[in-house]
Amino acid sequence: MRGIARGRxxxxxxxxxxxxxxxxxxxVISLGLYTEFxxxxxxxQLGGTPIEWIPGGVSYHIGVDGISLWLVxxxxxxxSVCILAAWNSVEKGLSGFMxxxxxxxxxxLGVFCSLDLFLFFVFWESMLIPMYFLIGVWGGERxxxxxxxxxxxxxxxxxxxxxGILALYFQNGxxxxxxxxxxxxxxxDLLFLxxxxxxxxxxxxxxxxxxxxxxxxxxxxxxxxxxxxxxLKMGTYGIIRFCLPLFPDAAEKFTPLIVTLAVIGIIYxxxxxxxxxxxxxxxxxxxxxxxxxVVLGLFSKNPVGIQGSMLQxxxxxxxxxxxxxxxxxxxxxxxSRMIVDxxxxxxxxxxFATIFMIVTLSSIGLPGLNGFVGEYMILAGSFVGQAFSKxxxxxxxxxxxxxxxxxxxxxQRVMFGTLDxxxxxxxxxxxxxxxxxxxxxxxxxxxGVYPKPFxxxxxxxxxxxxxxxxxxxxxxxxxxxxxxxxKLALQGTLRTQHEKREKEAKQ
Amino acid sequence: xxxxxxxxxxxxELVIALTLIIVLVFDLFDAISKTVLGWMTIxxxxxxxxxxxxxxxxxxxxxxxxxxxxxxxxxLFFNIIFLxxxxxxxxxxxxxxxxGDRKQGPYYLLILLATLGMMLMxxxxxxxxxxxxxxxxxxxxxxxxxYFRESPASSEAGMKYLLLGAxxxxxxLYGIALIYGGAGTTSIPAIAEAITAENKSPLLLAxxxxxxxxxxxxxxxxxxxxxxxDVYEGAPTTIAAFISAGPKAAGxxxxxxxxxxxxxxxxxxxxxxxxxxxxxxxTVGNVIAIAQTNIKRMLAYSSIAHAGYVLIGLAAAxxxxxxxxxxxxxxxxxxxxxxxxxxILAKTADGESLMISDYAGLGTRKxxxxxxxxVMLLSLAGFPPTAGxxxxxxxxxxxxxxxxxxxxxxxxxxxxxxxxYYLRVVxxxxxxxxxxELEFSPYASTLVxxxxxxxxxxxxxxxxxxxxxxxxxxxxx
Numbered sequence: 001m002r003g004i005a006r007g008r009x010x011x012x013x014x015x016x017x018x019x020x021x022x023x024x025x026x027x028v029i030s031l032g033l034y035t036e037f038x039x040x041x042x043x044x045q046l047g048g049t050p051i052e053w054i055p056g057g058v059s060y061h062i063g064v065d066g067i068s069l070w071l072v073x074x075x076x077x078x079x080s081v082c083i084l085a086a087w088n089s090v091e092k093g094l095s096g097f098m099x100x101x102x103x104x105x106x107x108x109l110g111v112f113c114s115l116d117l118f119l120f121f122v123f124w125e126s127m128l129i130p131m132y133f134l135i136g137v138w139g140g141e142r143x144x145x146x147x148x149x150x151x152x153x154x155x156x157x158x159x160x161x162x163x164g165i166l167a168l169y170f171q172n173g174x175x176x177x178x179x180x181x182x183x184x185x186x187x188x189d190l191l192f193l194x195x196x197x198x199x200x201x202x203x204x205x206x207x208x209x210x211x212x213x214x215x216x217x218x219x220x221x222x223x224x225x226x227x228x229x230x231x232l233k234m235g236t237y238g239i240i241r242f243c244l245p246l247f248p249d250a251a252e253k254f255t256p257l258i259v260t261l262a263v264i265g266i267i268y269x270x271x272x273x274x275x276x277x278x279x280x281x282x283x284x285x286x287x288x289x290x291x292x293x294v295v296l297g298l299f300s301k302n303p304v305g306i307q308g309s310m311l312q313x314x315x316x317x318x319x320x321x322x323x324x325x326x327x328x329x330x331x332x333x334x335x336s337r338m339i340v341d342x343x344x345x346x347x348x349x350x351x352f353a354t355i356f357m358i359v360t361l362s363s364i365g366l367p368g369l370n371g372f373v374g375e376y377m378i379l380a381g382s383f384v385g386q387a388f389s390k391x392x393x394x395x396x397x398x399x400x401x402x403x404x405x406x407x408x409x410x411x412q413r414v415m416f417g418t419l420d421x422x423x424x425x426x427x428x429x430x431x432x433x434x435x436x437x438x439x440x441x442x443x444x445x446x447x448g449v450y451p452k453p454f455x456x457x458x459x460x461x462x463x464x465x466x467x468x469x470x471x472x473x474x475x476x477x478x479x480x481x482x483x484x485x486x487k488l489a490l491q492g493t494l495r496t497q498h499e500k501r502e503k504e505a506k507q
Numbered sequence: 508x509x510x511x512x513x514x515x516x517x518x519x520e521l522v523i524a525l526t527l528i529i530v531l532v533f534d535l536f537d538a539i540s541k542t543v544l545g546w547m548t549i550x551x552x553x554x555x556x557x558x559x560x561x562x563x564x565x566x567x568x569x570x571x572x573x574x575x576x577x578x579x580x581x582x583l584f585f586n587i588i589f590l591x592x593x594x595x596x597x598x599x600x601x602x603x604x605x606x607g608d609r610k611q612g613p614y615y616l617l618i619l620l621a622t623l624g625m626m627l628m629x630x631x632x633x634x635x636x637x638x639x640x641x642x643x644x645x646x647x648x649x650x651x652x653x654y655f656r657e658s659p660a661s662s663e664a665g666m667k668y669l670l671l672g673a674x675x676x677x678x679x680l681y682g683i684a685l686i687y688g689g690a691g692t693t694s695i696p697a698i699a700e701a702i703t704a705e706n707k708s709p710l711l712l713a714x715x716x717x718x719x720x721x722x723x724x725x726x727x728x729x730x731x732x733x734x735x736x737d738v739y740e741g742a743p744t745t746i747a748a749f750i751s752a753g754p755k756a757a758g759x760x761x762x763x764x765x766x767x768x769x770x771x772x773x774x775x776x777x778x779x780x781x782x783x784x785x786x787x788x789x790t791v792g793n794v795i796a797i798a799q800t801n802i803k804r805m806l807a808y809s810s811i812a813h814a815g816y817v818l819i820g821l822a823a824a825x826x827x828x829x830x831x832x833x834x835x836x837x838x839x840x841x842x843x844x845x846x847x848x849x850x851i852l853a854k855t856a857d858g859e860s861l862m863i864s865d866y867a868g869l870g871t872r873k874x875x876x877x878x879x880x881x882v883m884l885l886s887l888a889g890f891p892p893t894a895g896x897x898x899x900x901x902x903x904x905x906x907x908x909x910x911x912x913x914x915x916x917x918x919x920x921x922x923x924x925x926x927x928y929y930l931r932v933v934x935x936x937x938x939x940x941x942x943x944e945l946e947f948s949p950y951a952s953t954l955v956x957x958x959x960x961x962x963x964x965x966x967x968x969x970x971x972x973x974x975x976x977x978x979x980x981x982x983x984x
Contacts, residue, residue, distance in 0.1 A: 054973045093871070118900075122891040129890060132930070136938045137870075144938050148930060155926050159919035162900070166907040166915065 012094050016087060019098035023080040026105065030076040034457070037069055042460035044115055044179060053119075057175040062113040066461030067240060067310060070454070071112045071233055074317045077439070078229045079105045082222040085325055085436045089221065089332060090138065097138055100130040101222065108230050112237060117165045117176040121158070124234070128154055131223070131231065139218040146211075146218035153211040157198035164194030168246075181246060192250030195242050196258075202235030205258070205295055206265035209288045216284035221328025224280065228287050228324060229317035236294050236313055240306065244298065245468040255299050259388045262299070263395045265292030270402035274409070279327045279337045282410055283320060286363065289399055290316045296396055297378035299388070301469045305381020306462045307455055312374030314454070315447060319363040319371060322440045326356050329433055333426045339410060344419030349428040353415050355437050360411050362444045364404045370447035375400060516569040516578045518562070519555040519586050520626050526551025527619040534612025541611035545601040545953075548615040549594055552622065556590035559583050563978065570632065574694060577632035584833055584982035585629035585760040591964075592753040592840045593622045595957050599848040600745040602951030614654060618749065621647035625757035629764070634683045634693040637761045641679065641725070644754055645672050652742040652750070664741025671724065671734040679721025685714030698769040707773065715773055718765065719780060726758035728818065729788040732811045739807035747803060748847030751810040752840035759817055759836055763829060766821070768984060774824060781822040782914055788815030789921040797928045801861050802850055805928060806843070809887060812925060813839050819911070819918055820902045826983045827905035834979040835898040838968055842886040842895055845961030849880035852958065854948045863935055865945055870937035873947055877936045879958045886965045888929040889922050894968035901976065 036046055047063025064072055083101060090097045107127025114120035128151055136147035169176055171185050185191055201208040212232075216224050244251050269289030276282040290312070297309030329352070330345075331337050346353035358369070365371035379400075382393045429437075447454060514521065529551070530544050563583040570577050597618065604611050624644030631637035649672060653665020687693050689711035690701040702711060723731035739747040766777060792812030799805035817839070820832030853860050853869070853876055860866070870877040886895035899922060903915045968975050 054976065056976075122896070125896070126891045129885065133937065136934060144934050147938075148927070148934065151930060152923060152927055155923040156920070159923045160916070162903065162919050163907065163912065163915050166904050167912065169904065170908055 015095045015098055016083070019102060020080065020083045022102060023076070023083045023105070026109075027076040027080045030072050033064060033069060034073060037064065037066070037457060039066060039457045039460060042066070042464040047113070047115065050116070050177075053116075057169065057177070058118040059116055059177065060119060061116040061177060061179075062110075062119075063115050064113060065464075066458035067465075068112040068237070069457060070310065070314055071230070071237055072109060074233070074314055075105060075108045075112065075230050078225060078317060078321055081321070081325075081436055081440065082225050084432065085225070085328070086220070086222045087432060089328070093137065096133070100133045101226070104130040104134065104226060108226075108234065111234050115178045117168065117178060117181075119176075120178070121162060121165055124161075125155075125158060127231075127234075131227070134223040134226075135215060135219045138220040139223070141218070142214070143218040146214040149211045150215045153201050153208070157201035157208075160194045161198035164191050164198075167191055167194075178241075184249065185247065188247045189250045189253065192243055192247035192254065195238065195247075196254070199235040199238035199243065200261075202238070203232055203291050203295060204235070204288065206261050206268055206288065206292070209265065209269075212288060213281055213284040216287070216324075217278065217280050221324060221331070224284075224324040224328070225321040228283075229321040232287065232291055233313045233317065236291065236298065236309065239295070239298055240309075240465060244301070245465050248469045251299070251301075251469060255301075255388055259296060259299050259392050262292045262295040263392050263399075265289065266296070266396050266399035267402065270399050270406060274402065274406040277338055277340065279330075279339060279410070279414070280324070282339075282406065283323045283327060286323075286403065286406070287316070287320055289403060290320065290363075293375060293378050293396065293399070296382055296392070300378070300382040300385035301387045301466060302381040302385030303459075303462055303466050304377050305385050306466060307458060308374050308377025308379075308381050310458050310462065311370075311447065311451060311454060312378060315362070315370040315374045315444075318440050318443050318447075319359055322355075322359045322437060322444070323363060325436060325440075326352070326359065329429065330426075334423065339413050341420070342414040342423065343417040344415070345423065345426070346415040347419055348423060348426050351429050351434065355429070355434075355441065356415065357411065358441060358444065360407050362448070364407045365400055368445075368448050370444050370451075373448060373451045513569055513571060516567065516571055517576075519559045519583075519590075520623060520630075522551060522555040522558060523619055523623050523626065526555075527616060527623070530612065530615050530619065534616070542601055542605065542953075544612055544615050545597055545604075548597050548619060551619070552590050552593045552597070556587060556594065559586040559590060563587065563982070566981075574696075575633040575636050576627075576630050578630055579984055580982040581764070581833075581984045582626075582630040582760075584837075584979060585756060586626055588756045588833075588837045588840055589622055589625045589629070589753045591837070592749070592756070592844060593618060595841065595844045595848070595961060596745055596749045596752070598953050598957030598960070599748065599844065599851055601953040603743070603745050603851050603954075605951075609655075614651070617647040617651050617654075620644075621651070621749070622753065625753055625760075628757045629760040631761065631764070632695050634686065634695070634698075634765070634769075637765070638676075638680060638683060640757070641761070642676060644757060645676065645725070648672075648746075648750055648754060651746045652738055654746065655743055658741075660741035661743060662741075664738045667734055667741075668738045675721050675724030675731070678717050678724070682714045682717030682721055685710050685717060687714075689714060695765065695769040699771060702770065702772045711773065712776060715770055715777060716780070719777070719784075722758055722762045723784070726755045726762070726814050727811050728784050728814055729791040729811065732788070732792070735811055736804045736807040739810075740801060740803045744803065744847055744851050747807070748844045751806070751847070752844050755810070755814060756836040756840055759814075759821075759832065763821065763832065764984070767824065767829060778822055778824055781818055782911065785815050785818035785822050785914060786917050788812065788818060789918060790815075790924075793921050793924045793928075796925070799928070800863055802863050802866075802932065803847075803861055805863065805932075806846055806850070809925065809929070810843060812921065813843070813887070815921070816899060816902055816918060819906050819914055822911060822914060823902075823905040823909035825905065825909050826980075827901075827908055829983045830976075830979040831898075831901035831905045833982060834976055835902050837975060837979070838886075838894040838898040838965070841961050841964045841968075842883050842893075845879070845958060845965065846883040846887060848954060848958045848961060849876060849883055852876050852879065852950060852954055855945050860945060860947075863932055864942070866932060866935045867939040868936075868941035872941075875950070875955075876947075879962060880936065881933050882962050882965060884929040884932055886969070888926045890926075892966070892969045894965045894972075897969055897972040897976075901972075 044063030044065050050059040050061035053060045107123050110123030132147050132151050172181050204212050266289050269285045273282045273285035294309045294312050297305040362369040362371045365375045568579045621644045624640045627640030649669040652668045653662050655661035689708040690698045727735040789812050792808050796805050796808035817832050820828040886893035889895045889899045906915045
């Protein structure tokens with residue numbers, strides 16, 4: 001699972017080959033996780049027995065469930081793609097670049113697999129350093145500002161999370177083991193916030209998003225892909241793994257606030273993306289908007305909504321990753337990312353234009369492609385879930401329309417119209433670039449047409465989260481509200497039905 | 508009353524004293540290369556370290572000299588900290604001193620004397636013995652800070668340190684006197700017995716606060732920290748490394764011993780003060796460090812901030828707090844000496860390059876140096892998987908366990924603040940192009956050995972914390 005390449009003193013090609021080999025091997029091993037994973041069980045699997053690391057409650061305890069499985073696969077997949085994509089674009093310090101990339105992969109996989117809070121935090125923090133170097137050394141002009149901002153934002157958040165983890169440790173019988181953690185906890189509101197703010201910064205949820213456009217614009221292409229594709233998911237993963245199941249009361253309490261922020265993020269991100277003159281910044285702001293959807297779905301606390309969010313996390317990793325790759329490819333040719341510098345590219349670069357079109361449509365949620373399934377499930381789940389007012393869903397749906405506007409408008413300005421003279425000699429994609437993009441396209445279509453293999457693996461694990469998050473308020477507040485609100489009563493029965501089904505499944 | 512001396516208990520101290528004499532004698536012969544003296548110091552300190560480790564593992568406990576001198580796991584653990592610091596400092600000193608016709612003998616002699624003083628402080632079971640150790644250590648350090656006589660900055664540093672240090676000693680002594688007035692004894696266990704709930708005389712409280720002031724000066728706690736940046740900047744860099752490491756640990760050793768063992772019944776009074784001082788020290792140290800352009804001054808403020816983290820452990824005042832403070836001091840000594848060592852390694856033809864901006868482009872031009880420096884700075888900033896993270900983690904854990912959530916939140920926020928200025932150096936090394944090409948001197952082998960030891964130590968404790976955590980937990984008195 002963990003590969004750290006050291007390629008000093010070797011030729012450039014050897015370094016790239018070793019890095020790609022390690023990335024690919026990791027991906028193949030992680031595919032084994034998919035086949036070995038038993039989707040009928042909601043437990044953590046395939047982690048082996050925990051090994052005691054530090055006496056006093058810290059162990060090397062790893063494992064995956066239906067939620068982390070997908071993020072692990074996404075990580076290994078995108079890392080391999082990224083190594084291939086960065087083949088010719090790194091001019092200095094190639095071995096350092098590849099080392100950072102693989103160290104980053106180690107950190108990200110660690111975050112998704114850790115079942116020990118200490119271990120989780122160690123990986124969470126250690127992944128900062130390689131990303132810091134990726135942006136800071138190989139980034140654009142304002143890279144230093146961007147990278148320092150990125151690290152400081154994350155560290156500020158994780159400082160609070162560390163306090164939260166320590167407080168949980170003492171309430172968990174002096175153990176950091178995640179699987180033995182069960183509420184209710186004292187000061188759960190504060191603990192929830194301690195975790196949530198760390199994750200919200202990472203997601204990034206409005207108003208913590210300001211580091212994201214800077215980091216994206218300055219990062220090298222591959223850095224942006226990893227950042228958008230996987231790093232942001234660490235935030236949403238944290239929410240679904242810690243915030244929702246551990247502190248259901250607090251999650252219930254803060255739902256209106258968080259959902260408001262998510263919807264603001266959806267619309268704000270879309271509006272800001274619309275006016276961006278820079279392609280990369282446009283994609284960056286579209287991330288803010290898309291991740292708003294994911295958070296919305298998570299807090300719907302409804303199986304459909306959360307599964308939609310999970311799927312949308314993968315979708316966003318694929319679509320936005322592909323968009324960043326495409327922007328990077330055009331930047332390598334033209335050394336500009338300004339929309340005004342382009343126009344009529346479809347005549348010169350038909351393959352590029354076609355792929356760009358598919359990815360754009362996937363990003364705006366065209367039926368038949370992956371984005372649609374995720375967004376539809378999120379919106380449907382939020383609508384029937386009753387966790388928050390339907391008004392939020394209405395506004396969020398407006399975000400879908402806005403996404404179509406800014407993406408298609410961008411596409412039109414870049415691809416159609418008159419071809420500028422300076423762009424007349426731009427070569428179309430070469431074989432390597434097509435190889436980089438094709439697997440992503442494959443998944444984009446696959447998830448869009450037949451998402452069942454993806455959903456079926458996560459169903460049980462999501463159901464566990466849903467049960468946990470619905471139990472606490474159902475016991476307290478919901479009972480009282482039922483008398484007044486017939487719809488809530490209905491939801492209660494839905495839940496009992498769901499539990500019944502689960503029991504049957506177990507038998 | 509005849510005093511029976513158990514020589515075995517005194518082995519580490521005796522080895523150091525013996526080395527001291529050998530160095531003193533061999534310094535008389537001009538024919539002997541002066542680096543040999545450095546190696547003698549290292550061997551002596553190494554033997555003492557080995558003996559201390561053996562005694563620590565065997566769980567040796569004993570009281571000597573009319574109950575004035577107490578050897579236990581606590582003092583032995585601190586011996587390990589002091590001796591590790593001394594060895595590292597001597598390793599980074601050898602090439603640093605080796606220029607011109609500078610006399611080297613007294614330098615090693617004074618370092619050994621200071622080490623002996625520290626060991627006395629950690630083992631003192633009697634306020635007067637602690638004071639003796641403190642003075643032995645401080646007087647040696649005053650001379651060392653002004654060791655480069657030809658440099659006005661060094662002389663100024665020595666003078667400043669002497670004056671402020673003398674003040675601090677006076678406060679400390681006055682505190683002892685008042686405690687003697689209140690408790691009728693200066694023996695640490697006897698003081699604990701003499702103080703009861705109903706017998707909390709104002710004399711005792713005044714004495715206790717004077718002790719806090721005295722220690723505050725010695726370990727550079729805000730608001731008693733003003734001397735530190737000036738002294739660190741002016742003193743020879745190796746001595747700045749030394750002052751920031753061992754003596755600070757020694758100060759905390761005596762601090763722990765006196766407050767936890769002699770004054771536990773006054774905990775209500777002192778814990779609030781310590782919490783306040785910890786918050787102030789961390790915040791002021793870190794915030795001012797951001798503004799520094801000279802790396803030695805930056806490290807000076809950073810070392811002030813680190814004293815604040817240790818204070819969190821003291822404020823927690825439980826077994827976890829004590830052991831985590833001890834672990835932190837050990838880790839801090841290694842990484843701080845390592846950071847100063849990296850500064851020495853960045854030597855140019857016309858002296859040291861101390862401005863942070865001089866480090867631009869080191870990442871590609873001097874990769875080894877840049878890696879050393881980065882590991883040390885990342886550890887100081889508390890990133891996993893370095894020892895600095897483990898140290899902070901256990902300090903915070905102890906404080907959360909003691910219920911000081913707010914203190915931990917402030918500490919955690921400070922960690923984020925500190926990342927800013929530590930990372931700025933890393934940024935300069937790897938991400939900025941140099942404005943002028945500085946000619947860096949070739950590496951000295953002893954210095955590189957010292958740095959490799961520090962890097963290995965920092966990473967080893969970072970990955971396998973139980974190596975040092977368990978001994979620290981077993982060393983709580």
